[in-house]
Amino acid sequence: MSIDKATVEKIARLARLRVPEERMMPIAGDLNRILNWIEELNEVPTDGVEPLASVTGHKLPMRRDEISDGDIQEKVLANAPEEASGFFVVPKVVE
Amino acid sequence: MSNLVTGRTGEWEVVIGMEVHAQVSSQSKLFSGAPTRFGADPNQNVSLVDAAMPGMLPVINEECVRQAIRTGLGLNAQINTYSVFDRKNYFYADLPQGYQISQFKHPIVGEGAITIDLKDGSSIEIGIERLHLEQDAGKSMHDQHPSKSYIDLNRSGVALMEIVSKPDIRSAEQAGAYMKKLRSIVRYLGTCDGNMEEGSMRADVNVSVRRPGDELGTRTETKNLNSVRFIMQAIDYEVQRQIEILEDGGQIDQETRLFDTNTGITRAMRGKEDAHDYRYFPDPDLLPLEFTDEFVSALQAELPELPDQIRARLIGDYGLSSYDAAVITEEKETAAFYEAAAEGRDKKLVANWMTVELFGALNKAGKSLGDSPVSPHQLGGLVGLISDGTISGRIAKDVFAEMMETSKDAAVIIEEKGLKQVSDSGAIEALIDQVLADNQDKVDEYRGGKDKLFGFFVGQTMKLSKGQANPAMVNDLLKSKLG
Numbered sequence: 001m002s003i004d005k006a007t008v009e010k011i012a013r014l015a016r017l018r019v020p021e022e023r024m025m026p027i028a029g030d031l032n033r034i035l036n037w038i039e040e041l042n043e044v045p046t047d048g049v050e051p052l053a054s055v056t057g058h059k060l061p062m063r064r065d066e067i068s069d070g071d072i073q074e075k076v077l078a079n080a081p082e083e084a085s086g087f088f089v090v091p092k093v094v095e
Numbered sequence: 096m097s098n099l100v101t102g103r104t105g106e107w108e109v110v111i112g113m114e115v116h117a118q119v120s121s122q123s124k125l126f127s128g129a130p131t132r133f134g135a136d137p138n139q140n141v142s143l144v145d146a147a148m149p150g151m152l153p154v155i156n157e158e159c160v161r162q163a164i165r166t167g168l169g170l171n172a173q174i175n176t177y178s179v180f181d182r183k184n185y186f187y188a189d190l191p192q193g194y195q196i197s198q199f200k201h202p203i204v205g206e207g208a209i210t211i212d213l214k215d216g217s218s219i220e221i222g223i224e225r226l227h228l229e230q231d232a233g234k235s236m237h238d239q240h241p242s243k244s245y246i247d248l249n250r251s252g253v254a255l256m257e258i259v260s261k262p263d264i265r266s267a268e269q270a271g272a273y274m275k276k277l278r279s280i281v282r283y284l285g286t287c288d289g290n291m292e293e294g295s296m297r298a299d300v301n302v303s304v305r306r307p308g309d310e311l312g313t314r315t316e317t318k319n320l321n322s323v324r325f326i327m328q329a330i331d332y333e334v335q336r337q338i339e340i341l342e343d344g345g346q347i348d349q350e351t352r353l354f355d356t357n358t359g360i361t362r363a364m365r366g367k368e369d370a371h372d373y374r375y376f377p378d379p380d381l382l383p384l385e386f387t388d389e390f391v392s393a394l395q396a397e398l399p400e401l402p403d404q405i406r407a408r409l410i411g412d413y414g415l416s417s418y419d420a421a422v423i424t425e426e427k428e429t430a431a432f433y434e435a436a437a438e439g440r441d442k443k444l445v446a447n448w449m450t451v452e453l454f455g456a457l458n459k460a461g462k463s464l465g466d467s468p469v470s471p472h473q474l475g476g477l478v479g480l481i482s483d484g485t486i487s488g489r490i491a492k493d494v495f496a497e498m499m500e501t502s503k504d505a506a507v508i509i510e511e512k513g514l515k516q517v518s519d520s521g522a523i524e525a526l527i528d529q530v531l532a533d534n535q536d537k538v539d540e541y542r543g544g545k546d547k548l549f550g551f552f553v554g555q556t557m558k559l560s561k562g563q564a565n566p567a568m569v570n571d572l573l574k575s576k577l578g
Contacts, residue, residue, distance in 0.1 A: 014372060016186055053179075053383045060382040065121050065158030068128030069142035076141045076248070086137035087236070088246035093188045094237040 003031045098265040099307060102338045107304045109334050110311060111264035112224075113326075115277055117256045117287040118231070118295040119162045125230055125254035126153030126196065133293055137247040145252040147191035152380055159254040160384065162286040163203050163228050164394050166256055169280045169401055170223045172207025174391050178227075180381045183373045189233035189246050197257075199375040202227035203384065209280065210403060211272040212421060221273050222261030231255050256287070262301070262311070267327040267334075274298060274323050275425070279402050283427050297321045302333045304341065312337070313347040317354050317361050329354040332361055405430055413442035422450050428464055435471035440478045448478055452492070456499050468502045469495070477505040485509065486516050490562055518565040523556070523572055526564060530555045531576065541577060549573070 008028045012019045019027065073086055082089040099106040124131060127144035144151040167174050179201040182194040204226035212218050233248040258277060264270050278296060281287040288295050298321075303314035317333060320326045332354075337347050352361040400408075402424040409420040423433045423446065437445040453474060457467060469477075477498065481491050486509060497508045509515055517523060530552060531538050541548040556569050 014184070014374065053377075058382065060384055061154060062157035062160065063128070063154045065123055065156050066128060067123050067130045069123075069144070070127075070129035070140050072142070073136070073138045075143065076138050076146045082243075084239075084245065086139070086247075087239075088138070088188075088248070089240070089243050090188045090246060091244070092237060092240075092242050093235060093244045 003028050003035065098269075100304070100334060100338065102342050104342050106307060107334075107338050107341075108307045109265055109330075110262050110303050110305065110314075111266075111270050111330060112262035112301040112314075113260045113264065113270060113273060114299040114301075115258045115260075115274065116231075116297050116299075117166075117258060117277070117281055117289075119159045119228075119254035119256055120285060120287055121156060121158045121162065121254060123156055124252040125156055125159050125228065127252055129252065131253050135249055137245075138249065140249040141251065145191075145248055147193070153196065153378075155381070155384065156254065159228060160203070160386070161394060162254075162284075163226065163256055164386075164391055165284050165398060166258075166281060166286045167204030167207065167226055168391075168395050168398055169284045169286075170204070170207040170209055170226065170258070172223055172226065173205035175201065175203055175205055176386055176388060176391065177201065178203040178384045180228075180378045180384065181375045182378045183229075183375055185373060187232065187235075188244055189235045189248070189251070191233070191248065191251065195230050195232065196378055196381070197229035197375075198227035201383075209273075209276055211269065211276045213268060213272060216417070219263075219269070221263045221269070224259040224261050226256050226258045229255050229257055267330040270300065270330055271323045271327045274326055276402075279425055279427070283399060283401050285399075291321050291323075294321060298326055300326060300330055300333075302330055302337070303347070304334060304337045312341075313349050315347065315350055315352050315361075317352045318364075320354055325354060325356060328359045329361055332359060336361070402427075402430070409433075409442075409446075413437070413446075415443060415446050419446045419450055426464075432464055432467075432471045436475040436478070438475060440475045441482050444482065445475060445478050448474060448495075452495055456495070460499070468500070469498045470502075473498060473502075473504055480505055480509065484516060484518060484565065486514060487562065487566055490514050490516065493562075514563060516565050517560055517563045518568060520568060520572065523560075523564050523568050524576075526556050526559050527552075527569070527572055527576055530559060538577070549577070552577070 005024045005028055008019065008024050008031070077083045077086070077088065080088045099108055101107075118131075119125070121131060123129060124142075124145060127142040129142040129145055130140045132140060142151075144153060164174055178198055180196050181199040183197045183199070184194040186193055202225045204223075206225070207223035208220050209223065210218050210220050231250045231253040233246055233251040236245040236247070239245045260273065264273055274296075278289040278291075281296075282289040291297065297319055299316055299318045300320065301314045301316050303312035305312040315333060315337070317329045320329055333352070340347060348363070351364045353364055354361050406420045406424045409415045409423065410417060415423070422429070424430045433446065433449055436449060453467065453469065457464065462468075477491060477495060480486050480494075481488055486494060486505075490509075491505075494505050494508050494514060497503070497512075498505060501508075534552075534555065537548055537551060541552075552573050553566070553569055556573065557564055557566065560569075
């Protein structure tokens with residue numbers, strides 16, 4: 001698998017990252033080196049080995065269905081660029 | 096019954112698959128302890144997890160897991176004791192995480208099937224592809240300000256079950272019946288309140304058309320339909336639109352469409368070329384969801400009776416008609432009302448009084464069963480008094496009308512108004528003697544061979560008794576007297 005400039009542009013757009021033109025090729029090179037390194041792992045035989053989700057042997061912890069949070073509008077809105085009547089206010093996002 | 100649609104150039108088959116989002120009934124959210132209660136102030140039901148503050152970690156709500164499994168069992172589906180949460184990545188103002196936690200490759204529930212009932216009395220099976228757990232997003236309001244959108248994250252992180260059907264649905268009617276059946280099942284189970292107006296259940300419909308026997312056509316997806324009527328309207332519109340395009344030699348674009356509830360038409364959402372590039376990957380904040388077969392069996396053992404089972408019992412054990420049984424079991428509350436009213440009574444008579452008299456009267460009064468002035472016990476009481484001959488069916492209608500007005504017991508009304516059926520043969524004979532004496536001419540005609548007059552004598556006797564004479568006894572005694 002090889003990452004070209006068009007793929008970098010696409011990934012950047014999907015991630016909403018602005019990448020300057022002169023950084024496109026260097027990033028493509030970096031990503032390719034990372035992928036090549038990961039591909040080395042393909043040399044390890046893994047037939048019949050279950051995917052490992054956790055090295056600790058822990059199971060997914062669950063909580064009881066109880067209300068233990070919320071009612072902190074001020075904290076939730078503390079970083080809002082703008083607010084009105086308890087809502088976040090953002091530039092219009094509908095067409 | 097054929098479901099083919101006739102166009103200008105021949106017949107078309109409609110193929111529909113549905114994705115239904117059902118909000119899980121739980122106190123708190125899927126991955127946080129914030130409440131799910133409807134109608135709170137904006138951003139009141141939001142924790143720092145739901146607002147996606149850096150460093151916050153999701154912890155799964157065990158009740159949501161149980162509810163998803165119970166729903167899967169109600170859909171006769173495969174329960175997967177190993178499932179995985181993935182991140183579905185996209186950007187929108189009401190999705191603070193920048194991804195929705197969902198399940199992609201390994202959903203908690205796999206294939207199943209439900210039976211739907213159609214107007215012509217037939218039943219068909221609709222396959223279930225899967226059910227998975229996921230987070231709801233927040234709510235955006237675009238009509239508060241000319242250049243701004245207002246965001247409320249109260250719904251952000253609320254648990255949803257996405258129930259995906261197989262493309263087994265062939266008409267708008269079937270789609271409507273499928274939605275109603277799903278709603279009925281989750282409400283019996285108590286896993287979702289089924290309240291479509293509040294958005295607790297909503298559907299995306301995938302529609303395509305093809306010539307019978309052809310490969311599947313290109314489909315469109317119409318999103319966010321929140322009533323059975325809108326689902327059916329959107330499908331009807333989409334089918335006609337696609338057939339017209341194809342018959343004019345055009346082709347269907349695979350796209351997402353929105354339904355305008357005012358005009359009843361669908362329109363394409365404007366272009367988002369990357370919209371479907373969600374780059375799913377397993378959520379590194381969450382281990383796989385695992386539970387034992389015993390856990391599932393315990394939930395299975397505690398499942399309530401579901402509508403199909405109750406219906407089979409009403410038909411098989413109680414002898415109700417398939418129609419009455421379907422009417423009574425569609426809503427959980429109706430079935431519970433019926434069962435309470437029919438306890439120890441004539442089952443068919445109770446069904447009849449409930450579906451005809453009670454529903455008719457409630458309908459007329461603009462009331463729902465929940466506001467019924469007549470309780471299940473009272474309806475059962477009335478039917479009991481008919482069964483044991485205390486009142487006739489005709490008097491019972493007057494008593495019932497009075498019960499609707501006053502919420503009094505039937506026995507009380509009968510006592511107060513002296514409506515008790517007269518079954519004393521001496522009293523009835525006296526009435527008959529008077530009727531015959533008053534109508535000597537008719538008696539002669541009857542004896543002269545005019546048999547039809549018998550009904551006249553019955554009518555007159557009943558009238559004289561103010562409807563209280565036992566009709567069977569009036570018949571018998573009249574016959575012997577006129578002999």
